[in-house]
Each structure stands twice: as structure tokens, then as C-alpha cells.
Amino acid sequence: MTTFDDREKAFEAKFARDEDMAFRITARRNRLLGQWAAVQMKLTPEETDAYAKAVVQADFEEAGDEDVIRKLLGDLLAAGVDTDDATVRRAVEAQTVEARRQLMEAQ
Structure with a gap:
């Protein structure tokens, strides 16, 4: 039974690491x-x-990315930036890749 216990612990540890990494990628993104x-x-520096901190906080409003997309789109349009939903979603995808790259390089 110890082999099965060891496997279970290994799977649990991997799951915890994967969840931690997913959280870190999302926060960085x-x-x-x-x-x-x-x-x-x-904006000024x-x-x-x-603003970057406010976007990170906005992600805690609900599960998924829609809360962040709504905030970004609303703020950009309110500031008079000519953008649309598709542009913001492309930025989300691009920054997800960049955040993953940055975290992988840091390890």
C-alpha cells in the first residue's frame, strides 16, 4: 500500500504546484x-x-477573466482610447504568454 500512498502524495504535490503556478501566471498577466x-x-509611472494593482484586484471579483476584461475595456473607453472587446481579449492572450514566459525564466 505504500506505493499507492506515495503516488497519491506525489499527485497531490503536483496538483498543488500546478495550482500555485496557474495563480502566479494569472496575477503576473x-x-x-x-x-x-x-x-x-x-498614465504617469x-x-x-x-492601475496595474487595481487590475490585479479586479480579478478577485468573480471567477474567470470576464471581470478583468470588463474593467480594462470600460477604463480604456472611458479614457477615450479607441479599442474594442477583441483587442482587449488579444491583449489578454498575449500577456498570458508573456507572464508564463517570465515565470519560466525566473525558475
Whole structure:
């Protein structure tokens, strides 16, 4: 039975590592999205930092990415940036890849 117990513990450890990595990728992606949107809105460096943190916080409103997309799209349109839903979704995809790359390089 110890072989099965060892396998179970290994699977649990892998699951925990994978979940941790997914969380870190999402948080990094959201920060990068905040920085991307801040550039579009022509914010100052101080405003950019605060805005990136606000985007990270927005992700805790509901499960999935829709809360972040809504925030970004709403803020960009309110700032007079000519954008649409598809552009924001492409930015989400691009920043997800970049966040994963950054975290993989850091390891």
C-alpha cells in the first residue's frame, strides 16, 4: 500500500504546484495587462503602478477573466482610447504568454 500512498502524495504535490503556478501566471498577466492599458491611456509611472494593482484586484471579483476584461475595456473607453472587446481579449492572450514566459525564466 505504500506505493499507492506515495503516488497519491506525489499527485497531490503536483496538483498543488500546478495550482500555485496557474495563480502566479494569472496575477503576473493581470499586472502586465494593467501596464499595457496604462500605456494606452497615457498614465504617469505612478498612475501605471496603481492601475496595474487595481487590475490585479479586479480579478478577485468573480471567477474567470470576464471581470478583468470588463474593467480594462470600460477604463480604456472611458479614457477615450479607441479599442474594442477583441483587442482587449488579444491583449489578454498575449500577456498570458508573456507572464508564463517570465515565470519560466525566473525558475
